[in-house]
Amino acid sequence: MRNELICAGEKTYYYAGLYKIGVYKTDETNVCLIDAGIDEEIAIKLDRLIEEKGWRVSLIINTHYHADHCGGNYYFQKKYNCKIYASKMNAALISNYDICPAIVWGATPLTVLLDHYYYTKSTIAEDIEGKELPEGLSLINLPGHAISMIGVRTEDEVIFLGDALVGVDTLKKEKITYIYEIGDYLSSLDKVEKLSAKLFIPYHSEPVRDIRELVRINRENVMNNLKRIKAICKTPRHFDDIVREFFNDVDMELTLYKYNVKGGIIKTYLTYLHNTGQMETECMDNYLMWQTIG
Template identity: 35%
Template sequence: MYELIQIGERSYYIQSPAKIGIYLANDQEVYLIDSGNDKDAGRKIRKILEQNGWSLKAILNTHSNADHIGGNRYLQQQYGCDIFANGMEAAFTKYPQLEPALLYGGYPFQDLRHKFLMAAPSEAKELTDSGFPKEIEVIPLPGHFLDMVGFRTPDQTVFLADCLSSAAALEKYQLTFIYDVEAYLNTLERVAAMQAEIFVPSHAEPVKDIRPLAECNRKKVLEIADHITEICREPITFEALLQRLFSDYQITMTYEQYVLVGSTVRSYLSYLKDSGKIEGYIENNSLLWKKIREEG
């Protein structure tokens, strides 16, 4: 863990729970793509940089989930480097308490205010601000989170952030976190059509052909959407639906899983309602979800 691996002429990644990318701008300066999950990850990154005689010029954050920005504050304090993030991701990086608040749907109780859901705050600039490396292409990857992006380096290495899960992770966790299901499916379609020397997903192994993994993720999303639709053949409340899905997919409920899976299921309900497959209605002061009957 935290092994430095070269994958392009000037591109590397650090093997960690969420892969950390490195682009070597010149012999001394590097750009970091994400920063790991906490201060300890930041220390390990700094050690790698020092061993190679590299100085950190800036951090490019793909998105603001805590496991991708957790090392930001430590590294910014050590190097005085800029941090760049996209749109709403920049706001969540500055004010990370927004993440557990979004997931919970209100003020998060203390058990949700920890480093796995809420990183230390750091100052972030927009990707359009001066100082962002012009040689690095920004790739919009909406769906998993608010304004997530990936990055393509000049040696044609593409860092794909969290837009893809490994086949093993999909089999184990089933309901991986998605903020916007329709946007996520559109992102998978665009990613499948991309060409590059190598693709580096944050939570899967690097590959030269991304199409099989993109299709695997697409099929899982559609499978879950269909399963939720079938459960809604009879009117059901959100909490009853969530309990059913935890049981069906053999997921152990914890506070963290409740908010992560719960938020994802709400996103599926929005997707299915907006696409005309289910309806929501109020009865006896309860919001019920029900499959819309197909004509004929």
């Protein structure tokens, strides 16, 4: 991964490290970041590159509240007193980070799980709706990966996609990636497929000029996981049994951390199947059993 800023248009740059952070020039000296990296270490690396150019950060737009996107907020807000904008729900979460880990775990989170992917300091973020955006920026609603996630388009025809989709390498390694709501996620993929731009920048993979192939691969991954979970639940299964079978199927080894994150994603899939009438539940011998309908 390169520690450098790549120029993607007259005003648009991106950080070419592990996280593809957008850097958009709003005038001669000020920049707006699109997401902010996972932690202070990344923030400092990016800030050095920004300082070398003689720029300063006056605004951060967070695509969503996940810590790998807003973990750098604290450093930048402290140093530049910059504003932070996100969609209403995400602004509320970024400003009150203590509640965020509970979204996946479904209860007060286990302290041992609170690493920098999962927890960060709260920063003061505001609802982006009604705010005047820097000239040349517009927003694209892309819910699904996270509630009310947004993408950002720049006037150089570059689109920062947040986590609307992931790269091929990630899918090969992870098999099942984080989604908050499957129906929204699939609709957002359909939307992304129809967007036109000179460059598409997913946060976790290399930028591409044509996004359609990556959309197809991500959609296929979701469909395969839906099929896999429906097949597992052909006979009534309780949740831990489904997790076990899924992990066996895709050759992953369970850990507490994976149980939390991947287990949460499997629950998201089960919820989607239940909400769309493809799955039912029944209590048997004090187990909650999930069974595919039809």
